[in-house]
Amino acid sequence: MDFREQTAFMDGALLDALGDEAEIEGMAEPVPGFFSAPWLQPKLGRINTGLREPVFAVRIAHAHGIKEGQPLVCRLAPEDGGGRYVITKREPDGTGWINLILREVR
Template sequence: MAFRDLVADLDAAVVRDLADDDITIDGVPVPGMFAAPWLGPDLGHQRTQLDHPQVSVRDADVADVREGSIVDVGGDRYRVFELQPDGTGWTVLLLKG
């Protein structure tokens, strides 16, 4: 099995086991993981400076998402203000309430 196939299998397992099942983007259900680090959580003794809600999604699942797209998660509505692809096939969508 090729490395690319192994990574695709791993990504599918991550989505299957960890994705929130109530995320829609512009009305379309999208598998992803929502995080709301409101208070800039501590990582050991260092502040992480994370202060925006965000959704981690596979690039292929958000090919049409743009800044301004509407994300609904668990009854809350957000607007995408930045897309941050990480180069591994995943993108973090930074959100505003």
């Protein structure tokens, strides 16, 4: 097994064990990935804004056909970040994954 095959195997095993799923408009099946919503906490003067930047990271193999502006529904409990989002940006991270930057839809 070459390096790329080993990496794909490890990524698949991690997604199976720890991954999340999202429904993305236009995709036939749920897309596996990792959801996170880190707090950015930019400061304006002495005020913390408390902004979040939700991200859904997917493997490049699963990212074909995913575009900015598409709706995404994350299959998690609301307290864990589940809900409705819009993909605002695609950011490849250089490791075979693409971070889909999200904006929450209320």
